[in-house]
Amino acid sequence: MAMHNSLCICLYPPLVLLFALNLTEFHDSKYKFLAKLEDDTGAVIVQTAPGKVVTHRGGSITLPCRFHHEPENTDPARIRIKWTKVTDALQFEDVFVALGRQQRVFGSYKGRVFLEQAGPGDASVIIQNVTLEDYGRFECEVTNDMEDDTGFVNLDLEGVVFPYYPREGRYKLNYHEGEDACKQQDAILASHSQLHKAWLEGLDWCNAGWLEDGSVQYPISHPRDQCGRKDTPAGVRNYGYRHKEDERYDAFCFTSKLNGKVYFLKRFKKVNYAEAIKACIRDGSAVAKVGQLYAAWKFQLLDRCEAGWLEDGSIRYPIVNPRSRCGGSQPGVRHLGFPDKKFRLYGVYCFRRNEDETAGGTETTKIPTNSMTKRKSSRRIPMNATSVI
Template sequence: MVLCLENAGDRWILSVGSQPLAFGKLSLLVFSLTYALSVTSLPADIEKGKRKVVHVLEDDTGAVVVQTAPGKVVTHRGGSITLPCRYHHEPENTDPGRIRIKWTKVTDALQFEDVFVELGRQQRVFGAYQGRVFLEQAGPGDASVIIQNVTLEDYGRYECEVTNDMEDDTGFVNLDLEGVVFPYYPREGRYKLNYHQAEDACKQQDAILASHSQLHKAWLEGLDWCNAGWLEDGSVQYPISHPRDECGRKDNPAGVRNYGYRHKEDERYDAFCFTSKLNGKVYFLKRFKKVNYAEAVKACVRDGSVAAKVGQLYAAWKFQLLDRCEAGWLEDGSIRYPIVNPRSRCGGSQPGVRHLGFPDKKFRIYGVYCFLHNKEDGAGGTVTTKGPTDTLTRRKSSNSSPMNATRVI
């Protein structure tokens, strides 16, 4: 079955073949980021009056289920992004003041975090989203929101809900971040962290616990790690690109091995952390002599910076293409160095961040990696804009919406 989606001015028309398909009182068209089944890709730019064809599925009742083309809304930490959502309501003269738009973040299977709500001309932005979330206001039926100064914690799944009196409909959008996954364990050794300790350990290293999809992507890009670690959903997994007996048997296929959901308080593993683009830069502090840990920390401070965290070094390796064949102290007391272009004298044939462990802080001497924070507000060229507070406020005018936000469909 083929369904045609047509943008005719300010309204959307669906038709099967040449027959229009009537909407109910309220229909919601969400540019969903879930991987839809049996759909064709739609161009990012939908021209008015031009038909776009997608394939559709039918559920057990015979009702038509429409899916948009699969894709991702992707940005990086510090960037701006649009979470796209459109709706159509009948009759067209429905009072817009009775339309409620609500955005929430899905934090667990049955848990939601309020992000934004609008009813008529009243708006409210919640919690950490204050001053960063605004309606796009691109015309009638547009329920899209713009998120500025995106943080690592913004990563995840969002629900767009539009309500008209007794009718409502919802759709989902996944916000993805460009970034890098890295395994982490503390000075105390391997398999010492319960779930909450792993979560804290990642935060201390300028990161968050990675999701399964982020770990799977890292595995596709070559991540191979033989120790199991916590993920953000409470599962324990590890990626194997080169099967071997010491890592779950050599005859097992390559892939992301999964221990399932484990007890968050009692069981202990390592952690898989995720970080994104930096609001600053990491550099190796050039000195005439190597120093112990305390001297290294002081040296960075004297240079106007701080000792770099593990997540910051990984981000610098990934985005800054930092390549340095010299071992150096990091803030957690570990010794590491980043290699973009492998060479034999720099730890092997694969690119990555080399880890030499946690040596004695007082008696072992190395160089040091420092982190210098950007002085500008925001990251990646994003300017912080003062927006609605956590109270009901008047809607901002359309010309006050943030500019240069990115929409990826």
């Protein structure tokens, strides 16, 4: 199984705007933007990056957003900047809000989200130490007294999708149990976009699994009768949205880079599950989770033709360079099932966290000339100058 990057584009309704364009640069030269928009309506106009910005877990990223307003001498203390996270169910999670010099960061974003402050009209925010849960769509809203406008930025993560089922067997997880199972393996439920990317690179899995939007799907690269008939085209098969409590399937999980390292613990003898746990602890580590092994296979290029215990009691091993004696002609993480924990003997894969590792440097999307998306809102919303909610 290999991975592939695809582009997700945000499309906005057509707008009728009369404006003149001048080009300038941020003082730190990190990316170019459209700086001057002449508009006789006095409306606030927000510009965001089309497509997506990409980083990885543990990294830092700028979500680009700029605004222009008339008149130019508007009191900066009256400008409110608000960022929210948008889910597929059109739920909005508060991320950050600023009103003049007052700022507030919400929930899990506290201590991680800051205004970029790259000059007048800059509403961009920097997210540090990006998490798996940060993946998705963000809304930038700028309000100037009675006028407001919004734009959207899609945050994508480099990562890997993997199918998962528990020791109890196939089709044993309702939606919430699938969500928990992915989290227990250092992952989250994958999105349709992430699963589609994985399919484009050859992911082929014959069992249907939950995705984060509550749908049930599965990717088929090589059609065959036991997987929805041989004469049907390859693609991501979709069962649609299923009952989250009553129906049971497998899960498709997504994970990204590790703050640490997975390694095969070299020992003179094979061990059972309990002995594997103790061996990793003695080595200053913990037994690796399934998601951690997949991340190590993807990003560390971990290649080991030796089966070993993982934290969930399964036996797996990662293959980057396929060879006949190591399970076939395709790269991937081989799964040998869930053996008896007391009496079956294998090696073990351990995970050691990088205690001193800090978040990576800020990755700023380079915005090509004439590529910022411009939107104008006709809504009029009164603003409370004393509130940052």
